[in-house]
Amino acid sequence: MTGTRRLLVLSGGHPYEAEPFADLLASFEGWTVTHLNHPEAEIAVAEGAADAADAILFYDMPGYSFGDGRAATRPPSFTYRRAITDYFARGGGAVAMHHAIAGWAEWPEWAEMLGGRFLYDAGEAHGEQHLDSGYRHEVRYDAIVLDPAHPATAGLPPRFPLCDELYLAPIWGATKPLLRADHAFVRENFYSASQAVTGRMFSNDGWDHRPESDLIAWERPVGTGRLIYLQPGDGPAAYADPNLRRFLANALAHVAAS
Template identity: 80%
Template sequence: MSAAHRLLVLSGGHPYEAEPFAALLASLDGWAVTHLIHPEAEAAVGAGAADDADAILFYDMPGYSFEGGRAVTRPPSFAYRRAIAHHFARGGGAVAMHHAIAGWAEWPEWAAMIGGRFLYAPGEANGERHLDSGYRHDVRYDAVVLDPGHPVTAGLPPRFPLRDELYLAPVWGAVTPLLRADHRFVRDNFYSAAEAVAGRMFSNSGWDHRPESDLIAWEKPVGNGRLVYIQPGDGPAAYADPNLRRLIANALGHVAAA
């Protein structure tokens, strides 16, 4: 891939280990990387930081503050929303990783772009009411390739092991399935996000969440571009995994070619 390809990386709003994540970004051959961190990233994007990006890597979870045992949310600025919509309208692409599926709870169009939503509190997603979503850290599972002929999965083994966080959250719309997790996405295997926000980590007491999709990577069209969502990517072990690095590199190359 030519070095002329420009990648805008957005992070912040959710904790992560900066040095291992920087090593992941450094492994992306052929990309000129600009990394912006919220809250400054929102203003920078609104002022034009995404205007010449071939692809955006969303590793952010903006629009939240956690206060008094609850999640307080706000929408993005009009300028930010306009800039992201313009990026896709002109054929720009994006990869959204891991907790990006939870970002901007008060911007429904963001969930529609991704094709899923992680909820920190009971609420609406895709026109339906949902309980708060589920999480489970340090799950050992196999990722299973669903479309071996797709550019995003090129070069990956048919299945490969990961140790990472999984989400129990709704997925919808015209998504192209790429990977699934060999794991049961049912209430007993996850903990309540709302309970965690309230200070009761690793609890699913009184939380009767329905089963959800086992998809952990998919593609969908957005405007004149496309977006690939990749659920793996919680921490250093995932950042360093060679199969996950290949998946991310493939996905970025694919969406930049839109």
């Protein structure tokens, strides 16, 4: 694709450091970036903000409000759901990053688009019942490239070190696996998200979560377009990592070529 491409970035619903994230967005060459935060982002997309986008970067976790030891949820508006569905139906491409896999708990189709779901409470995902998901901050691990011929992994070393948050959550839709973490995805290495919401931030007491996949990046078709999910991306160290920046730049260019 020639000329400047248009990137729509959606954020909000989960805290992040704005200035380092803005530096990451500025590193994407050849893109004009429109960055929208929730709740305004939901309204803007419903009113057509995605219509002219060549790619969308989802770095949002909308549909939640946290307080009094619980996570209250709500679905997106009908017009937002239709706008996102229509975007992919006409061949639009997207990258969903990190906590986006937890977004819109009351819109199951969103989890189906991503091929996975992070749950703050026990519930259903892809037709199965699951415990609340797990998290662990500042995990040091190696990311391992699974498909060196894929456009998103072009120029990456076969494995590279990261220090970032990992999730223990169900994954079912990794049509094209791209990266895995050299880390054991078992309950002993994670904390319960539900217990964190109640104020016990680093606890897995009585939480008998099953082992999960070690995949941390994959591609899958959505509508007539495609979506790449990338689990790394919790904070400034990840934003600045040259290998993650390369992966994201490659992935955005790839999905925009749908």
